[in-house]
Amino acid sequence: MSLIDGAEVTKHNSRKSCWIVLDSKVYDMTDFLGNHPGGAAVLMKQAGSDATTEFKKYHPLEYVNQLPPEAHLGAIDPNTFGNLRAPKDAETNDPASANEEERVPHVTMCVSCPDFEKAAKAVLPRKSYIYASTSANTGLSLKSNVDDWGRINFRPRVMRNVGNVDTRRAILGHSSPYPFYISPMGTMGALHAEAEPEMVRGAVRKGSHMVVSTASSRTPEQIMQSFEEEQKKLQDASSTQLFFQFYMPVDRNKAIKLIHMVKMLGYKGLWITVDTPVLGKRTADRYLQAEELLAVGMQEDSTAEWEAGGENAYAPAMGGRVVSGQLSPHTTWEDLKWIRKEWDGPIVLKGIQCAEDAKLAYQYGCEGILLSNHGGRQIHTAPSSLMTLLEIRTYCPEVLGKLEIFLDGGLRDGSDVLKALCLGATAVGVGRPYLYALAAYGTQGVERCTDVLAEELATGMHLLGITSLDQVRPNMVNATRLLNEMWRPESVAMKSRL
Numbered sequence: 356m357s358l359i360d361g362a363e364v365t366k367h368n369s370r371k372s373c374w375i376v377l378d379s380k381v382y383d384m385t386d387f388l389g390n391h392p393g394g395a396a397v398l399m400k401q402a403g404s405d406a407t408t409e410f411k412k413y414h415p416l417e418y419v420n421q422l423p424p425e426a427h428l429g430a431i432d433p434n435t436f437g438n439l440r441a442p443k444d445a446e447t448n449d450p451a452s453a454n455e456e457e458r459v460p461h462v463t464m465c466v467s468c469p470d471f472e473k474a475a476k477a478v479l480p481r482k483s484y485i486y487a488s489t490s491a492n493t494g495l496s497l498k499s500n501v502d503d504w505g506r507i508n509f510r511p512r513v514m515r516n517v518g519n520v521d522t523r524r525a526i527l528g529h530s531s532p533y534p535f536y537i538s539p540m541g542t543m544g545a546l547h548a549e550a551e552p553e554m555v556r557g558a559v560r561k562g563s564h565m566v567v568s569t570a571s572s573r574t575p576e577q578i579m580q581s582f583e584e585e586q587k588k589l590q591d592a593s594s595t596q597l598f599f600q601f602y603m604p605v606d607r608n609k610a611i612k613l614i615h616m617v618k619m620l621g622y623k624g625l626w627i628t629v630d631t632p633v634l635g636k637r638t639a640d641r642y643l644q645a646e647e648l649l650a651v652g653m654q655e656d657s658t659a660e661w662e663a664g665g666e667n668a669y670a671p672a673m674g675g676r677v678v679s680g681q682l683s684p685h686t687t688w689e690d691l692k693w694i695r696k697e698w699d700g701p702i703v704l705k706g707i708q709c710a711e712d713a714k715l716a717y718q719y720g721c722e723g724i725l726l727s728n729h730g731g732r733q734i735h736t737a738p739s740s741l742m743t744l745l746e747i748r749t750y751c752p753e754v755l756g757k758l759e760i761f762l763d764g765g766l767r768d769g770s771d772v773l774k775a776l777c778l779g780a781t782a783v784g785v786g787r788p789y790l791y792a793l794a795a796y797g798t799q800g801v802e803r804c805t806d807v808l809a810e811e812l813a814t815g816m817h818l819l820g821i822t823s824l825d826q827v828r829p830n831m832v833n834a835t836r837l838l839n840e841m842w843r844p845e846s847v848a849m850k851s852r853l
């Protein structure tokens with residue numbers, strides 16, 4: 356194949372003919388525009404230019420292999436790079452830019468979780484911040500996640516000799532210095548160029564466990580490699596373990612292949628996300644998509660048409676974009692039977708939102724359930740995980756001693772972890788605070804976020820009057836406000852009204 360001149364690539368910058376350069380190779384993206392799960396507009400912005408840097412923020416380089424072979428037109432003539440056009444509307448808000456220090460406070464200025472969000476907002480391109488912060492519909496699911504932690508109060512005991520406190524807790528049999536872990540989050544590359552490796556390093560240095568998303572910007576192998584390298588540096592002294600969050604693809608063979616790979620790589624548990632048969636409506640992302648389409652003159656195409664997506668080998672990770680074939684809306688409880696045959700490690704169902712499903716998870720032999728509404732990104736007006744925990748305590752308390760119970764959503768203070776533990780939780784997942792810390796400070800931020808949460812937790816234990824997490828009890832919290840609002844079967848609700 357002869358080399359292609361940059362000036363020639365530049366001419367193909369329209370919907371009718373859209374070429375881009377990735378890793379010094381030229382691709383014809385015209386037919387892929389309508390199939391790109393990330394939308395056509397992002398590709399159009401790069402039309403006729405070198406998209407490598409932007410591409411790597413979101414995908415592993417292997418993604419290019421998903422294009423048909425005929426889309427690869429050849430290599431670009433390296434002497435003609437200068438002839439390429441600059442991407443339309445290039446992002447200038449680059450986290451690595453020179454005046455970063457002016458915009459981002461020193462990491463030691465982050466003394467509580469909300470500080471990380473402020474720092475991240477200052478460094479992130481608007482699109483990336485929207486991706487991380489967006490929530491479903493009017494945002495009420497996210498709001499009650501955050502608010503409900505504050506609607507439970509402690510009932511502290513005093514004068515109980517609380518000189519030293521021990522915050523250790525095991526998760527699925529793996530000890531951890533803390534009863535919280537890093538939640539799985541997809542497409543983290545949108546927030547940091549080295550997202551998953553940096554997050555993993557931060558986790559390993561502090562010994563906290565982490566659940567890795569199917570929709571990560573790096574492959575499961577690459578993430579495990581980062582983990583092993585960091586463990587080696589610390590002479591395997593860290594307690595950190597990686598678990599794997601699993602999105603069920605429509606194609607069973609693809610699902611089995613992924614499960615086998617995850618097993619072979621040594622991930623310690625399969626956390627199957629069950630609250631995402633389809634993607635929720637991510638409102639802020641919808642506005643952004645509309646804006647982007649308008650900016651490239653594609654407003655005549657309905658969003659749905661451009662989002663229809665093609666067959667694709669990976670799970671969706673971002674905003675309101677549907678990736679066809681990646682999320683199975685057909686999954687049922689019976690699927691757990693074949694999954695169990697392929698996976699002999701622990702299974703946790705992520706996204707349980709009522710007592711009946713908690714009971715089913717137990718009956719189907721799962722080792723754990725994660726009470727979660729996906730950070731308020733899926734169903735509108737979802738119950739907070741604390742509300743679901745109270746429901747389980749009331750209507751199927753028998754699962755409490757038998758399953759490991761995890762919660763996530765809206766946790767922004769380490770002492771709140773204690774409330775969940777008092778009510779029977781094993782551990783709590785933390786999502787956005789870690790993501791924002793990573794975006795603003797990389798590994799250092801991740802470590803700092805753990806320190807902040809751990810210190811708040813330890814202080815909370817001293818002040819509550821306990822020295823070990825074995826001492827937590829339901830009577831150490833007042834959950835009456837939430838209990839008053841908890842779901843009741845209709846017959847009970849009617850009776851109480853008479």
Ligand code: HEM
Nearest residue numbers: 392393397406409410413418419421669670671672673674
């Ligand atoms: C070369 C072929 C490409 C393939 C096969 C591909 C595939 C995908 C897939 C599967 C997703 C869904 C999320 C995920 O799984 O990570 C996605 C999202 C995304 N892609 Fe691509 N992509 C390609 C090229 C590009 C290029 C050239 C860019 C821009 C430089 C780009 C930018 C994005 C963005 C920004 C998203 C996130 C969606 C959003 O903004 O909400 N992609 N892509």
Ligand SMILES: Cc1cc2nc3c(=O)[nH]c(=O)nc-3n(C[C@H](O)[C@H](O)[C@H](O)COP(=O)(O)O)c2cc1C
Nearest residue numbers: 487538539540541568628729730764765785786787
């Ligand atoms: C940016 C972002 C990406 C996420 N990606 C995934 C994912 O790929 N898989 C998944 O099961 N949950 C995903 N979640 C949900 C988190 O695992 C977790 O349930 C939620 O973030 C907890 O709420 P918090 O962010 O308020 O702590 C994502 C959440 C965010 C904020």
